[in-house]
Amino acid sequence: MIRLLLADDQALVRGAMAALLDMEPDLSVVAEVGRGDEVLAAARTHQADVALLDVEMPGLDGVSAARELHGRLPGCKVLMVTTFGRAGYLRQAMAAGAAGFIVKDTPARQLADAVRRVHQGLRVVDPALAAQSLAFGDSPLTERETDVLRAARSGGTVADIARELRLSEGTVRNHLSSAIGKTGSRTRAEAVLMAEDNGWLLI
Incomplete structure (x- = not known):
């Protein structure tokens, strides 16, 4: 019997997956x-033999x-079993040690099969997401640019971001400008959206 731990902040999703x-017959x-x-x-x-983790959870993210x-x-x-099928995630x-990554709309039979394969020491990755990951590559952002974009998600001013990160406003503007350029965006809002879609702001 393979013993499972489910971690998801949505109780209905967690309950349905558990059911x-x-x-x-071989999963519990x-x-x-x-x-x-x-x-x-x-x-x-x-x-637990296998932990099925959502990506975005309170307290500590799934990664x-x-x-x-x-x-x-x-x-x-x-x-990892998530709604957020993003290449960066x-x-x-996988870098954090996960053996598999699939999306929540995976059919039940495939989900059970993924659990068995991971338990056997195999890797299981959603094929469409794997192709997307290869296409996008790693994040081009520096650690500081990532911090600044993450802080910019709330829509605060440059001064707000500077205060939150304890940087000068000039430094924040420089990082924002660089991040906008690297993502090929026109505005910081677009840069945040693109970085989020690619999963670059999680960590």
């Missing part, structure tokens, strides 16, 4: 959590939770 997976959902910072403790307590599991509980394999998740 589908529990119908499989032993724990469910709604926050990323509850994943490690739940995996330890319930001796960071995957990294924590991989480092501190390597026997528990990680399969895929690359970050």
Whole structure:
């Protein structure tokens, strides 16, 4: 029996996934959590073999939770199951130690099969997302440019961003200008949107 941990902040989605997976004769959902910072403790307590993690969760995002599991509980394999099929998320998740990455609209039979393959030590990646990841490549943004774009998501002024990141307004403008240029955008709002769509702002 393969013991599963489900981590998703949407209770209905989590419940539906648990019901589908529990119908499989060799799979058993032993724990469910709604926050990323509850994943490690739940995996330890319930001796999970495979953790199915959403990307965006409160407390700790799924990629960071995957990294924590991989480092501190390597026997528990990680399969990312997310609505956010973004190439950047895929690359970050695999770099964090996830063994698989699929989207939530994957048919139930394929989801169960993905769990089994990950448990066997194989990698499972949504093929369309894998192709997209190869096409887009790694983020062109520096760490500071990423910080500035992440802070710009709230729509605050340059002064607001400077205050939040403890930088001068001139430095913020320089980073914004560079990020706009690298993403081929016309405005910082476009740059934020493009970076988000490519999954460059998660970490």
